[in-house]
Amino acid sequence: MPLTVTLWSIGALLGVGALGIALASNAAASRVVYGLCFGLSIILFVAAVVPRSAVALTASFPLGLPWIGAHFRLDVLSAFFLAIVNLGGAAASLYAIGYGAHEKHPSRILPFFPVFLAGMNLVILADDAFAFLVAWEFMSLSSWALVMAHHHDAENRRAGVVYLLMASFGTAALLMAFGLLAGSVGGYSFADIRDATHGPSWKSGLVLALVLLGAGSKAGLVPLHIWLPLAHPAAPSHVSALMSGVMTKVAIYGFIRIVFDLLGPPEFWWSMPPLTLGAITAMLGILSATIQSDLKKLLAYSTIENIGIVFVALGLALAFKANGMALPAGLAFTAALFHVFNHSLFKSLLFFGAGAVLNATGERDIERLGGLIHFMPRTAFLFLGACVAISALPPLNGFVSEWLVFQAILLSPSLPQWSLKLLVPAVGVALALSASLCAGCFVRAFGIAFLGRARSTAAKSAQETDLWSLSAMSGLLGLCLLAGLIPSYLIDTITPAAKAFVGGHMPTQGGIPWLSIVPIAESRSSYNGLLVFLFIVFSAFFAALIVRVLGSNASRRGPAWGCGYPDPGTAAQYTGSSFAQPIRRTLGNVAFVARDHLEMPPPGDTRPARFGVEIHDRVWDGVYTPILRAVDFCAGQLDRTHFLTIQGYLGLVFATLVALLLVIAIWP
Amino acid sequence: MALIYDLAAQSTQMILVLSLAPLLLGFTRKVKARLLRRRGPSIFQPYRDLLRLMRKEVVLADNASWLFRSAPYLIFAATWVAAALVPTFATGLMFSWSADLIVITALLGSVRFVLALAGMDVGTSFGGIGSSREMMFASLAEPAMITIVFVVALIAGSTQLSEIAFHMLSHVELRVSYGLALIGLVIVAIAENGRIPVDNPATHLELTMVHEAMVLEYSGRHLAVIELAAALKLLLYVSLIACIFAPWGLAPHGADLRAMTFGAAAYVAKVAVGGFLLAFFEISTAKMRVFRVPDFLGAALMLGLLGTLLRFVSGSF
Structure with missing residues (x-):
């Protein structure tokens, strides 16, 4: 029943897309379309979370390739991800009811938005390689169309090209991975792949590499992340939220589905690429975020960091699973899925906040903002909440998943392999470093x-955003708080998936007194966010009360003290660039070869002094520039074949023919 | 009855840390003054300062927001909760299981987050410089702390402070990783509390300051609450070092009143030794340049990482 409802709702979403085309010229179109998307997302969410038996539901249709058909399946993992996708989808639709009213060209967004939602849902339900890839492309192309919605901007056009290239590359990698999985028999349905005998070690290694390329490029794993900070900010903010908060999670779903389910029992070395790449991704992502001045770009880089954390947790789960350590594997897997859920909440909220600021001021550059807490107090509060959550600070939810990852790391000395014994502590330090850098990054952003x-007149004249947007953001913050204070229920929700995919799970958390969470045993570690939160609230009020009784209540307003040098101008404030300077000098030196240039004219010269920062993107310079150069070179060489004489062309055809015949003759 | 007894022990701990914190500050200042052959203020001077500040009027900057006004209470509350979760005179108190060592570290991170934001609220360049530097120091101090937590947790098999203290009491032994963790923790404690050589708590109007720059705009009762929170944080680190590396005298879970009193006396003695060592260390070094601090903290991070690696490689280190 839930699967039927789900599929019908996805069909309806496609219909809403068509409706978007028909209505596009109408003034109320955006409200209708987003309202319908909201309703359908809620239905899909309910269908995903409604309690049912653990048996997977399946359905198949005579669509797609004639000898396969289209298979769909709803199991514990897809139900969890379905809930995440549609929670994000519902929030984005609700937000867009208000936000979309400001859109100048709604006809470029309305048809694609519901299709994008439908594509993501279909990826999660797909149960054969063909349906999976078609849905994956649906998701990629519709989001590409949304990135190109504001294509008058040259930067957005560049983002679109890079995104399209990387997305096609990713799909090609996944296509080959499925080809290897299906083998020469060609059983492309997931059930056939599961039943097939698992190939030799090199073959699964190759599949793992291809999946890391395919799903990793969609999720934003370094060094495949370059499209993400270009494309996510280019889209309208509610789409950015969906791409960052939800679409990257669909990519993680793809990784889990193939590596934990289809690829068979893991070997220990499978865990090393995700662990290493995840740690590098987390570090590089947050360092890049710290030096950005474009608010949406900053958020996109921070998404990359969080993807890194998820991959580290998944790598740990693989390592434990391969060594038959069921309980730690369950813990690491739970941590990964918990973080996936958390990130989808607070990243959507942050993008909504950035969108509200963009609407109110027309600015994405934080260097031209400032003082918005006075003009947009509600948005400021909600954005602050999300900043606390993403910085992994208690008592909000980001901390819980980070804490679970640390608990999993503390269990890893019992892994028997030496390479992992040496790798895991380094990964743990990278994780701790990225968590603390993240706090610095979001202190800076907020x-x-x-x-x-206010640093500009636009910031000074900002107005509070509309109620639709505020309600979407409040809902997300409420969920962040709930997941942070009573994480036990969420952990218990993940338990069936952990049981099915890594063979172990955390102890049931629901019955533990005071709603604490206990990953392994109470003597090892426990955490109670609710109690800590209540203590803090109680102590704060107690302190305020005591101060009120003992001390003075008087206060007055005056000019800022500023050590006796009050400065009425706003330019003397600390800027984002100056805030990031210490990090740029210490860690940025290594990561980006960052250099500060100060050009100071000699005394008497009236030229202004100039300050510049030089940043190198090592990934772009080291990986992509050589590839682009090689492609250019090959194209240049092949270009010569365009100017041959007729004899030359005939000779070419003859040579090819001979070469092919030789191949056939020599082939055993 | 047992419940009331447990609750009373927990409340005693909360009040104990709150009342001892300014005393530790006063004691350290006194020792420092005596070592420098000055007479120095009375060790009760911090209490008088707090009371004086509390009675004064608050002067808020024109554009201070609600964040600026509520931050002191949040900072104080979170620090107090964190300090009360570290075992001082007894282990296994009623709520000790609600947070482990990682949570305590992260709670201090929350405090720093709010403090750094409060420093930026008014929009003076001093506040920004303080916040920026604080976040840079934290970006190395916090991972260093986490690696130290790893070392300790891997030795004791738990991240719960009560369990760690119990393990340390029952397995008295010398290990290389203990030494590495202790040195690392001392470095982190010095940096986190803004003591010499990282920051000078006694300076104002100096471009090198960090903590004082963030709270520059605060006055009156707000400043009093923040100063008390800073004192609590210092006490927290001293208690933490005492609890992990010198857990002698800690009353076990469910101990009687006599053991608890003994534990409290031992705790006060340990804090006094800690304060003396801190003062002695502070007069023997000079403050370092801001951009040398990352090297200093990087040493702590590397020590912690080395300790963790040793623990991963073999259980015997």
Whole structure:
């Protein structure tokens, strides 16, 4: 029953897309389309979370390739991801009811938005390689169309080209991975792949590499992340939220589905690429985020960091699973899925906040914002909540998943392999480093954009955003708080998936007194977010009360003290660039070869002094520039064949023919 | 009855840390002054300062927001909760299981987050410089702390402080990784509390300051609450070092009143030794340049990583 409802709702979403084309010229179109998307997403969410037996539901249709058909399946993992996708989808649709009204060309967005939602849902339900890839392409292309919605901007056009290239590359990698999985028999349905005998070790290694390329490029794994900070900010903010908060999770679903389910029992070395790449991704992502001044780009880089954390947790789960350590594997897997859920909440919220700021001021550059806490107090509060959550600070939800990952790392000395014994501590340090850098990054983002004094007239005249947007953001923050204070229920929701995919799970958390969470045993570690939160609230009120009784209540307003040098101008405030300077100098030196240039004219010269920052993107310079150069070179060489004489062309055809015949003759 | 007894022990701990914190500050200042052959203020001077500040009027900057006004209470509350979760005179108190060592570290991270934002709220360049530097120091101090937590947790097989203290009491032994963790923890404690050589708590109006720059705009009762929180944080780190590396005298779970009193006396003695060592260390070194601090903290991070690696490689280190 839930699967039928789900598939009908997805069909309806496609219909809404068509409706979007028909209505596009109408003034109320955006409300209708987004309202319908909201309703359908809620239905899909309910269908995913409604309690049912653990048996997977399946359906197949005579669509697609004639000898396969289209198979769909709803099991514990797809139900979990379906819930995430549609929660994000519902929030984005609700937000867009208000936000979409500001869109100048709704006809470029309305048809694609519901299709994008439908594509993501279909990827998660697909149960054969063909349906999976078709849905994957649906998702990629519709989101590409949404990225290109504002194509008058040259930067967005560049983002579109890079995204399209990387997306096609990713799909090609997945196509080959499925080809290898299906083998020469060609059983492309997931059930056939599961039943097939698993190939030799090199073959599964190759599949793992291809999946890392395919799903990793969609998720934003370094060094395949380059499209992400270009494309996510280019889209309208509610789409950015969906791409960052939800679409990257669909990519992670693809990784889990293939590596944990289809590829068979893991070997220990499978865990090393995700662990290493995840740690590098987390570090590089957050360092890049720290030096960005474009708010949406900053958020996109921070998405890359969070993907890194998820991949580290998945790598740990693989390592434990391969060594038959069921309980730690369950813990790491739970941590990964918990973080996936958390990130989908607070990243959507952050993008909504950035969109609200963009609408109110027309600015994405934090260096031209400031003081928004006075003009947009509600948005500021909600954005602050998301900043706390993403910085992995208790008592909000980001901390819980990070804490679970650390608990999993603490169990890894019992892994027998030496390579893992040496790798895991380094990964743990990278994780701790990225978590603390993340706090610095979001202090900077919030502090420069929302605190201080307005740096431009646009920021000064900002107005609070509409109620639709505010309600979507409040809902997400409420969920962040709930997941942070009572994580036990969410963990218990993940338990069946952990049981099915890694063979172990955390102890049931629901019955533990005081709603604590206990990953292994109470003597090892436990955490109670609710109690800590209540203590903090109680202590804060207690302190305020005591101060009120013992001390003075008087307060007055005056000019800022500033050590006796009050400065009425706003330019003397700390800027985002100056805030990031210490990090740029210490860690950025290594990561980006960052250099500060100060050009100071000699005394008497009236030229202004100039300050510049030089940043190198090592991934772009080291990986993509050589590839582009090689492609250019090959194209240049092949270009010569365009200018041959007729004899030359005939000779070419003859040579090819001979070469092919030789191949056939020599082939055993 | 047992419940009331447990609750009383927990409340005693909360009040103990709150009342001892300014005393530790006063004691350290006194020792420092005596070592420098000055007379120095009375060790009760911090209490008087707090009371004086509390009675004064608050002067808020024109554009201070609600964040600026609520931050002191949040900072104080989170620090107090964190300090009360570290075992001082007894282990296994009623709520000790609600947070482990990683949570305590992260709670201090929350405190720093709010403090750094409060520093940026008014929009003066001093506040920004303080926040920026604080976040840079934290970006190395926090992972260093986490690696130290790893070392300790891998030795004791638990991240719960009560369990760690119990393990340390029952397995008295010398290990290489203990030494590495202790040195690392001391470095982190010095940096986190803004003591010499990282920051000078006694300076104002100096471009090198960090913590004082963030709270520059605060006055009156707000400043009092923040100063008390800073004192609590210092006490927290001293208690933490005492609890992990010198757990002698800690009353076990469910101990009687006599053991608890003994534990409290031992705790006060340990804090006094800690304060003396801190003062002695502070007068023997000079403050370092801001951009040398990452090297200093990087040493702590590397020590922690080395300790963790040793623990991963073999259980005997």
